[in-house]
Amino acid sequence: MTASNRPEKSQSPDSVHNVPVLRRIVAGEKPQHKLRGAEVFVLAALIALIGAGAAVASVHAKGADSAALVPETAPAAVVKLGYFGNITHGPALVGVQKGIFAKDLGATQLKTQVFTTGPATVEALNAGAIDAAYLGPNPALNSFVQSGGESIRIIAGAASGGAQFVVRADITDVAQLRGKTIATPQLGGTQDVALRKWLGERGLSTNTTGGGDVTINPTTNAQTLQLFQEGKVDGAWVAEPWTSRMVLQAGAKVLVNEADLWDNGEFSTTVLAVNKTFLEAHPQTVEALLRGHVESLKWLDEHPTESGTVINEALKVAIGKPLENKVIARSLSELTFTADPLAATFPTLLDHGVSVGVSKPADLKGLFELTLLNKVLKAAGGQPVTAAGLGTQ
DSSP states (O other): OOGGGSOOOOOOHHHHHOOOOOOOOOTTOOOSSOOOHHHHHHHHHHHHHHHHHHHHHHHHHHHHHHHHHSOOOOOOSEEEEEEESSGGGHHHHHHHHTTHHHHHHTTSEEEEEEESOHHHHHHHHHHTSOSEEEEOHHHHHHHHHHTTTOSEEEEEEEEEEOEEEEEOTTOOSGGGGTTOEEEESSTTSHHHHHHHHHHHHTTOOBOTTSOBSSEEEEOOHHHHHHHHHTTSOSEEEEETTHHHHHHHHHOOEEEEEGGGGSGGGOOEEEEEEEEHHHHHHOHHHHHHHHHHHHHHHHHHHHOHHHHHHHHHHHHHHHHSSOOOHHHHHHHHHTEEEOSOOOGGGHHHHHHHHHHTTSOOOOOOTTSEEOHHHHHHHHHTTOOOOOOTTSEEO
């Protein structure tokens, strides 16, 4: 609430009701004359009226005091942003590398932290160690569900597509996966759920402790590439650039392109989420962050040739080294950067998580807060996105 919107202070009871001032009767003082019965009745009524007016004025005064105690929202001094060194986090990479976020945040200082897995990112987000983060949809879902809707809000989409199941070249049939070891970035992560669901639909069991017909080994992406090259895992369900790195640098082949499993090939790979408490305390900062996000998306769309170079420069900072140009090119061809979080797909994502034992049924209403995003999109000449009945828009 701004100063201009503060409620005015309540007036005194006398000025509100304009009642006549009665002579105060003091103990021990003799009255000048004896009151008749009618006068006593009128006096009692007036006293009651004054009392009622005072009570009403007291309520208004308390309301004004209470409102004054509500802290005003203000831009944050610092915003802590988390993201991955993955090409599916392209808007974050570009926004940080080109200084777009820093520009749009103005006086608010930007601090960043690079993560390698969604669940770890969510833990930091829930604990307030970071304020906002780019992450996969399933970790965001799990956080919302486990907290009863109190932990985070998804405020934008970032990427669709760019996830594949890659395996050794000699694996040509689903039946050959029995007894094999497959890697995913982390238990309960977006690709982990996708793999477990896909295997289960084809009669191959898995469990969260590594047993079943197929052993799923949660492993960081960098280790997965090395283990695959060493022959210690037989495949992986991963997002870009790791899919392209395994195909181009380690001889893997694509067994499943996840885009083929969704209507129109559209599925959420990366979203932008914010800590709920931070959003409520600093909506101006969240809006500024979203301006940077939308501007970064626009830059990616308008600079298809240059984008690979800028992303690679950002990856060098985030993960310590750049990628081969052919890896960057293949990765970008497999995904779409978008502000639309594809909210309508989230009930299906939750159902998948429930069916494989890493989530529980829940009401997802309130998961999305897209009002600020649509405000920013409108100002930038873009089209609004929908929360699909799962939040505000």
